Structures are given as structure tokens and as C-alpha cells.
Amino acid sequence: MNAFEIHGGKPLKGEIIPQGAKNEALQVVSAVLLTKEKVTISNIPDIKDVNKLIELLGDLGVVVQRISKDTYSFEASNINLDFFQSETFRSKGGSLRGSIMIVGPLLARFGKAAIPKPGGDKIGRRRLDTHFLGFEKLGAQFNYNAETGFFNVDATNLKGTYVLLEEASVTGTANVVMAAVLAKGTTTIYNAACEPYLQQLCKMLNRMGAKISGIGSNLLTIEGVSELNGTEHRLLPDMIEIGSFIGLAAMTGSEITIKDVQYNELGIIPSVFRKLGITLELRGDDIYIPPHKNYEIDTFIDGSIMTISDAPWPGFTPDLLSIVLVVATQAKGNVLIHQKMFESRLFFVDKLIDMGAQIILCDPHRATVIGLNKQVKLKGIEMTSPDIRAGVSLLIAALSANGRSIIHNIEQIERGYQDIDTRLRLLGADIKRIDAMPPSH
Ligand SMILES: CC(=O)N[C@H]1[C@@H](OP(=O)(O)OP(=O)(O)OC[C@H]2O[C@@H](n3ccc(=O)[nH]c3=O)[C@H](O)[C@@H]2O)O[C@H](CO)[C@@H](O)[C@@H]1O
Numbered sequence: 001m002n003a004f005e006i007h008g009g010k011p012l013k014g015e016i017i018p019q020g021a022k023n024e025a026l027q028v029v030s031a032v033l034l035t036k037e038k039v040t041i042s043n044i045p046d047i048k049d050v051n052k053l054i055e056l057l058g059d060l061g062v063v064v065q066r067i068s069k070d071t072y073s074f075e076a077s078n079i080n081l082d083f084f085q086s087e088t089f090r091s092k093g094g095s096l097r098g099s100i101m102i103v104g105p106l107l108a109r110f111g112k113a114a115i116p117k118p119g120g121d122k123i124g125r126r127r128l129d130t131h132f133l134g135f136e137k138l139g140a141q142f143n144y145n146a147e148t149g150f151f152n153v154d155a156t157n158l159k160g161t162y163v164l165l166e167e168a169s170v171t172g173t174a175n176v177v178m179a180a181v182l183a184k185g186t187t188t189i190y191n192a193a194c195e196p197y198l199q200q201l202c203k204m205l206n207r208m209g210a211k212i213s214g215i216g217s218n219l220l221t222i223e224g225v226s227e228l229n230g231t232e233h234r235l236l237p238d239m240i241e242i243g244s245f246i247g248l249a250a251m252t253g254s255e256i257t258i259k260d261v262q263y264n265e266l267g268i269i270p271s272v273f274r275k276l277g278i279t280l281e282l283r284g285d286d287i288y289i290p291p292h293k294n295y296e297i298d299t300f301i302d303g304s305i306m307t308i309s310d311a312p313w314p315g316f317t318p319d320l321l322s323i324v325l326v327v328a329t330q331a332k333g334n335v336l337i338h339q340k341m342f343e344s345r346l347f348f349v350d351k352l353i354d355m356g357a358q359i360i361l362c363d364p365h366r367a368t369v370i371g372l373n374k375q376v377k378l379k380g381i382e383m384t385s386p387d388i389r390a391g392v393s394l395l396i397a398a399l400s401a402n403g404r405s406i407i408h409n410i411e412q413i414e415r416g417y418q419d420i421d422t423r424l425r426l427l428g429a430d431i432k433r434i435d436a437m438p439p440s441h
């Protein structure tokens with residue numbers, strides 16, 4: 001089994017280009033099912049989750065052409081709806097979270113869809129109610145077959161309506177939007193997620209002929225149209241990768257320039273890293289991080305201990321909290337990390353504690369980090385990555401630590417980060433891929 005072996009403690013230096021956004025890719029690649037015409041998408045990251053979705057579309061009958069390393073064209077003129085009930089569909093569709101987003105487009109265009117219980121990170125309960133309640137409001141019926149593990153959804157005639165989402169679910173909003181663009185009449189979605197990737201999806205759909213207004217707000221109005229045409233679309237850079245590289249640079253004392261970040265789309269992310277005391281300079285559209293000897297966490301204005309927590313966009317994305325947590329372990333000062341959305345995303349702190357970090361896990365949602373101010377370095381250990389973002393956090397910890405670390409289960413990291421070992425080596429990191437079994441417990 002693949003693992004990373006890392007010899008840490010060395011500063012890195014150089015430039016790095018963020019990959020195209022994984023979570024945007026999963027939305028817009030699903031949207032190609034909405035038209036029989038050709039859709040060309042560029043800046044697609046070469047990562048497991050996205051490749052699996054593209055493969056799934058191919059199995060459904062979409063003609064997929066790889067035009068260059070990061071550009072694909074898709075033509076969904078002949079869709080094989082029988083594929084839904086197959087074992088292949090169950091195993092492939094069930095292995096990634098993003099596969100749920102093929103349901104909206106299929107319902108819109110063909111009036112039926114099925115989906116195996118989707119995968120994704122085991123980071124807590126991840127219900128799909130928002131998706132299904134939205135589809136039901138539009139007139140679909142669904143049932144879950146516990147025996148086969150499939151959700152079957154039927155809708156002969158989707159009708160526009162008012163949909164108040166129970167929570168601003170990202171994939172849920174994307175799914176309901178994609179179902180509504182071809183429905184009859186007007187759909188209004190309130191409490192819609194509004195993050196940049198969703199805005200990108202809506203803009204792409206409008207270029208395809210959809211009529212969506214309110215983009216960027218939590219109130220979307222969608223006037224249904226009878227069909228959509230092809231288009232070209234380019235993905236944003238991955239903001240979670242950008243945040244991960246900011247954290248990596250500060251913690252390892254490295255001088256790194258992150259290229260072409262589309263700064264205006266990063267929302268609150270840079271200011272959260274600044275609260276940790278990290279200096280970021282915007283040079284053109286690049287973020288330059290000077291080498292940090294140390295960095296000091298702010299307090300709140302009244303002097304009380306800083307809390308960093310997640311919230312639906314434009315709040316701070318939960319996907320960067322694990323990275324903020326690891327970076328705080330070497331800051332001066334203390335911070336409370338509050339992961340509100342997911343209840344199993346903080347358990348990886350036991351590995352950081354083994355490496356010498358000072359962290360109190362208060363409960364599954366909250367951890368207090370007592371920064372070591374780089375006076376005591378973490379020490380390398382052997383560990384297993386539990387999820388994609390914890391995995392990268394452990395990778396950052398290992399690159400900053402004294403000595404050798406081994407990280408197992410790197411498939412988790414690789415489902416979201418393209419060629420991460422090669423790209424880090426170009427910055428001077430001592431990281432290599434080895435074949436090793438995780439230690440048995
Ligand atoms: C493929 C993809 O795009 N995955 C992202 C997407 O997942 P995904 O779309 O699955 O996540 P949701 O937005 O549905 O939210 C995740 C969980 O957070 C809880 N919740 C959500 C919204 C809310 O206002 N309050 C609340 O408590 C829900 O219980 C839900 O189960 O959005 C998550 C939240 O940004 C990110 O972590 C995932 O990386």
C-alpha cells in the first residue's frame with residue numbers, strides 16, 4: 001500500500017500553482033448531463049474523485065474526450081438509463097460524495113434517476129435530506145431501497161416552486177438548481193448555498209441558456225427553459241489547496257508564492273490566516289508568503305481568546321479548519337477551533353498530540369490549541385490519514401517536524417490533491433512515496 005515518507009524540519013522555497021477546484025469540478029462535470037450538446041471544461045484537476053465521476057459519466061454513455069491534460073469535452077447525447085441498476089454503478093457511484101450531483105440533471109432531463117448511497121469523507125453524519133426534500137418540492141418522488149442500497153427518484157414533470165432549504169447545503173443547492181433549470185415555470189430557492197463554486201455552476205448554466213438570477217446570494221430565482229445548449233467553462237483555482245499552502249508555508253517557515261489565486265474569490269480565507277498572525281502579501285494575483293520565524297494569534301478586540309469556527313459561505317469553510325488547527329500548534333498564543341458542521345473531523349488531533357502538539361480536545365466539535373511558538377518542534381511519527389483535509393494537515397505537520405514521518409492511507413489525500421508529492425518536492429520537500437502497510441492496532 002502506498003504511504004508517504006517525509007523527513008521534515010526544512011524550510012521550502014519557490015512557486016506553486018494551485019490545481020483547479022475539486023468541489024467545483026464535481027458540480028460542473030455533473031451539469032454536462034443537462035444538454036445533448038458538447039460542453040468543454042478546462043482546469044480540471046487530475047485527482048481520484050474527479051476522475052471517478054468522469055468515468056461514471058462515460059459508463060452512462062457520455063462521450064468523453066480528453067483534449068489536453070486538464071481539458072475535457074463531454075457530449076451527453078445518448079444516455080443509457082439502464083446502467084443505473086448495475087453493480088458497477090453501485091460501487092463507483094457509492095465511492096464518492098460528488099456522484100449525488102448527477103441526480104438533479106438526470107431528473108431534469110430524463111425524469112428519473114437512481115443513486116447508491118454516496119461516499120466521501122467519513123467526517124460525521126452527512127445527510128441528503130436537503131437534496132431529496134428539494135426534489136420532492138419540485139414534484140419528484142423518491143424511495144430508498146434498503147436491500148439494494150439505492151435511492152430511486154422519479155419525476156415525470158418537474159414544476160417550478162418555492163423551495164426553502166433546511167440548510168444551506170452546497171451539493172444540495174447545486175442539485176436542486178440543476179433540477180430546476182429545465183422545470184416548468186419559476187423556482188425560487190431560499191437559504192441557498194452561495195459559495196464561489198456554486199456561483200460558477202450558475203454562471204455556466206446561464207451560458208448554456210438557463211435563466212438564473214440572484215447568483216452569489218442565498219435567494220436564487222430560476223425560470224425554467226425547455227433545453228440547454230453546450231458551452232465552455234474554466235474552473236477556479238482550488239481555494240482549499242490555496243489555504244493549505246498558506247498554512248504549509250507559515251508552519252515550515254518557507255518562502256512561497258502561490259500563483260494566480262483569483263484573490264477576489266477567496267472571501268474570508270486570507271483574513272482567517274492573518275488572524276493566526278500569518279503575513280500574506282498580494283502581488284498581482286499571487287499570494288506571497290515570506291518566511292515566518294514565528295506568528296502570533298490575535299485575540300478578540302476585548303482581549304478574549306480567539307475562536308475560529310466554520311459557517312456556510314461567506315463564513316469560513318469547514319474544509320480548512322483542520323489546516324488552521326495544525327498551523328496553530330506552532331503559533332504564539334492560543335485558539336479555540338470550533339468545527340460546527342461535522343462531528344468527526346477533529347479526532348485526528350491525537351496524532352498531533354503524539355507529535356508533541358499541545359491540544360485539548362474539548363468535545364468532538366471543539367479543540368483548544370496552545371501554540372508552541374516554534375520553540376519546541378513537533379517530532380516525526382508514523383500515522384494514518386483519516387480524511388482528506390486531516391491528511392493534508394498531517395502532511396504539513398510532518399514537513400515541519402523534526403525527523404522522519406510516515407503517513408499511511410494517502411489515497412485519502414490523493415482524492416483531492418493532484419501530484420502533491422511531486423509538487424512539494426519541487427519546493428524542496430523531502431517526501432517520497434513508499435510501499436508500506438499501516439501498523440496494526
Ligand atoms: C463535494 C463537495 O462539494 N463537498 C463539500 C460540500 O459537501 P456537502 O454538500 O455534502 O455538505 P453540505 O453543505 O450538505 O453540509 C455538510 C453538513 O454540514 C451540516 N450543515 C450544512 C449547512 C448548514 O447550514 N448547517 C449545517 O449544519 C449538514 O448537517 C451537512 O450534513 O460542502 C461541505 C460544507 O462546506 C464541504 O465540507 C465539502 O467539502
Ligand SMILES: C=C(OP(=O)(O)O)C(=O)O
Pocket residue numbers: 023049096097098119120121123319388389416
Ligand atoms: C469533505 C470533503 O470532500 P467530500 O465532500 O467529497 O467528502 C472535502 O473536500 O474536504
